[in-house]
Amino acid sequence: MKSLLCLLLLPLSLHAGRFPEKTPDSPGARMLDGYMRQQTAEIEEAGGLKDIQTVEDWQRKAPEYRKQLAEMLGLEPMPERTPLQATKTGELKGDGYVIEKMHFQAVPGYYVTANLYLPDKVEKPLPTILYVCGHAVVEKDGVRLGNKTGYHHHGIWFARHGYACLIIDTVQLGEIRGEHHGTYSKGRWWWMSRGYTPAGLEAWASIRALDYLETRPEVDKTRFGVTGRSGGGAYSWWVAALDERIKAAAPTAGVTTMRNHVVDGCIEGHCDCMFYVNTYRWDYDRMVALVVPRPLLICNTDKDDIFPIDGVFNIYQNVRRIYSLLGQEKNIGLQIAEGPHKDLQPLNTGAFHWFECHLKGADPMAVLDEGAKKSLQPEVLKVFTELPKDEKNTTIDQTFVAKAAPPTPPANAESWDKQRQSWMQSLTEKVFAGWPQTSTAVPLTKDNSLENEGLQMTAYDFNPDSSFRLRLHLVHRAGLRAEDLELVALNVLDQDGWQDFQKTYGSKFASLFEGPRAEQSDEAALASEKKMFQAFKWGMAYVCPRGIGPTEWIGSVKAQTQRLRRFYLLGQTLDSMRVWDVRCAIQGLKQIPGMDKTPLWLQAHRDMAVHGVYASLYEDGITRLDLHDVPTSHEQSPTYLNVLKVLDVPQAIAMAASKTRVILYSADDAAWAYPNATAKNLQWSNKQWQIRKPVN
Incomplete structure (x- = not known):
């Protein structure tokens, strides 16, 4: 027989230390580092609790914050409360306790495996603890036993001390393997575009667990508590913040500040289940405060690399101020134990004591008689003998947050205007809310200009924000002034496009180029450009x-x-900020003297083509878009927060075509059925919207 493999209580994604991986220095890396610091400071200033100064402020803001949190977890509107199909599969008796092995379906096909711990004698409804598990891998002979088995000692303690306790598995580490690591290591960037996070799935499983507990006669549904450590600490926050049935909470090692995550690199120690989709650009004290005024004990160790004590204490201080405003400072506590990120007895004792006081009304000076000790072999707690064939745990990320329904092409101009306005509002508020809030054009600064072989190249610089400096090159026939130009085409370059651009012009205008140089020159391409000019x-x-x-x-x-992933925590994506960069480049071109009225084309390939489409929705004066090799869906790329909850690439292109002429180079007409139908129904001219065969 193979030995039992129990890698218990270690976070799957734990990195070696608090600090991010050292990477080669470069101007871009330095700009990125400055940008992350600057954006973190913005969120600290506007995304926390500084605007809450009175009781009235909190009473007005808290319902709005709770709704926003639900939305950022993919739970607005809340999913339908479908039948739980709760099923008991076995029972185990111990010294003073009974364990029921059971499962329920949080949504049809998503099985939550669980163990319910009860005293062996129940004479009246009991205070009840929902225990949500951290990242414990427990397997035997290649069979998942569930992370619930790694925390069984907590359930036994509660049952032997007069509580009911339900310990539930997580989607990734339950008996049926789901996924928490979508962006961490699986390349599922479409999670961001979909507005999906496994944090929302775990929150919903916890809410449905409370629904199940309310059906049990042994449970006093007026005395629910929640606790858990590491990942379970985070899920404790989610359910306590969203569901006011929770009357006392003791999350352990489950939260820290945006600064710790983004600047100090703690994000590298966490999978996606730890984070909401930060549409509203919150810092984490705002989420924690949603437990106010209910009893809240924040538990942590002093040497936790992924939940550093400085960040935890900062959150405690900020949230304690809100408790004080409401006259409830007695209801917030801080339990700090010496040690690393582990399931330590002093932390457990603090949580036990908290529930004794706040769910049972025990004397705060009372001494607990014992700690929680492991006593069971994990395999005895297994729920399934055979996994259900209708399970959706393995694919739940594809369905839990719905995409926008495929829209019907507009029948007339009035319906199109209404649809377009609705999409624009959603894009602004839900997809691109992380853009700088400025109404002034970004200034363009001339660096230098050179003439060579009958061509003139001028380099301009601009700052799309306070950290990045980007360069724009303008090329035309020597001897022409900017105001003489009859047309300007803005080429938005990806890495391949940049290499081609360098090969074409780099040898003749080397001093105007920044960054690594191309190793080769393309004289044929340069000759073709000269002929055009x-x-x-x-x-x-x-x-x-x-x-x-x-x-x-x-x-x-x-x-x-x-x-x-850091962009994601800041309520942005790298791709969405590249759209902003394109907008700034468009604005900058129009500031060059004599070019404010010059017709402007924009052309790009691949993801950059999509960035150009969205930029054109916000910038006026673009005469034509030339789009090559365009991804047909954000399921592929590029990635913008929540965009698939609003629309997809074909709808965005139709919106662009209603403003300017669009030429799409594609061999697949079927992929563009929506803009084709829109153009037909609205009687757009053949020039306004065209699909052409790709240029070789």
Whole structure:
């Protein structure tokens, strides 16, 4: 027989220390570091509790905050409370307690495996603890036993001390393997576009667990408490904040500040279940405060690398102020134990004492008679003998948060205007809310200009925010002034486009290029460009959004992944901020003297083409879009928060085509059925919307 493998109570994604991976230094990396610090400071200023100064402030804001949290967890509106189909599969008796092995369905097909701990004699309804589990991997012979088995000692303690206690498995570490690591290591960036986080799934499982407990005669549904550690600490926050049936909470090692996560690198120690989709750009004290005024004990150790004590104490102090405003400071506590990120007895004792006082009314000076000790083999707590064939745990991320329903093409201009306005409002409020809140155009600064072989190139710089500096190159026939140009085409470059641009112009205008140089020159491409400029009074502008070309940041796959996840915590994505960069480049071009009335085209490939589409929705004066190799859905790329809850790429292109001429180069007409039908129904001209065969 194979030995029992129990990697208990260790977070699956725990990194080696608090600090982010060291990556090669570069201008782009320094800009990115400054940007993360600046954005964190913005959230600290506006996304926490500083605007709550009176009782009235809190009473007015708290319902709005609770609704926003539900939305950011994918729970607004709340899913339907479908039948739980609760099923008991076995029972185990111990010294003073009984354990029921059972499961329920939080949504049809999503099985939550659980153990219910009860005293062996129940004479009246009991105070009841919902225990939500952290990341404990428990397997035997390749069979999942569930992380509930790693925390069984908590359930036994509660049952032997007069409580009912339900310990529930998480989707990733239950008996049926789901997923928490979508963006952490699985490349499922569409989770962000979908507005999905497993944190919402765990919150919903916890809410449904309370629904189940209310059906049990042994349970006093007026005395619910919740606790759990690490991941379970986070889920304790979610359910306590959302569901006021929770009367006392003792989350353990489940929260810290945005600064710890983004600047200090703690995000690298956490999978996606720890984070809501931060649409409203919150810091974490705002979420914690939603437990106010109910009894709340914040538990942590002093040497926890992924929930550092400085951040935990900062949150405690900020939330304690709200308790004090409401005259309820007695209801908040802080339990700090010496040690690392582990399931330590002093932490457990603090939580036990808290519930004794706040769910039973025990004397605060009373001494607990014993701690929680492991006494069972994990396999005896297993719920299933055979996994259900209709389970959806393994694919629940694809359905839990619904995409926007495929829209019907508009029948007339009136219905189109209404639809378009609705989409624009949602894009502004839910997808691109992380953009800088400024109404002034970003200034463009001329760096230098050179002439060579009958061409003139001018380099301009602009700052789309206080941390990044981007460069825009403008090329045209030598001897022409900007006001002489009859057309300017803005080329939005990805990394491949930047390499091609360097190969074409880099050898002739090297001093105007920043960043690594291309190793080769493409003389044939340059000759073709020169021929075009000789024939037409055109200008070609080129820009790389942040993280590309001159501002590229490099490093391992892990380092690049964690950078993308930092944007997510800040209520942005790298892609959404690249749309902002394109907007700023458009604004900058129009500030060049003599170019405010010059027709402007925008052309781009791949993800940059989609960025150009969305930028065109917010910027006026774009005469034409040329779009090449366009992804057909945000399920592929690019990634913007919540966008699939609003629309998809074909609808965005239709919106763009209602403002400006759009030429899409594609061999797949079927993928663009929506803009095709919209153009037909609204009788757009053939010039306004065209699909052409790809250019070789």
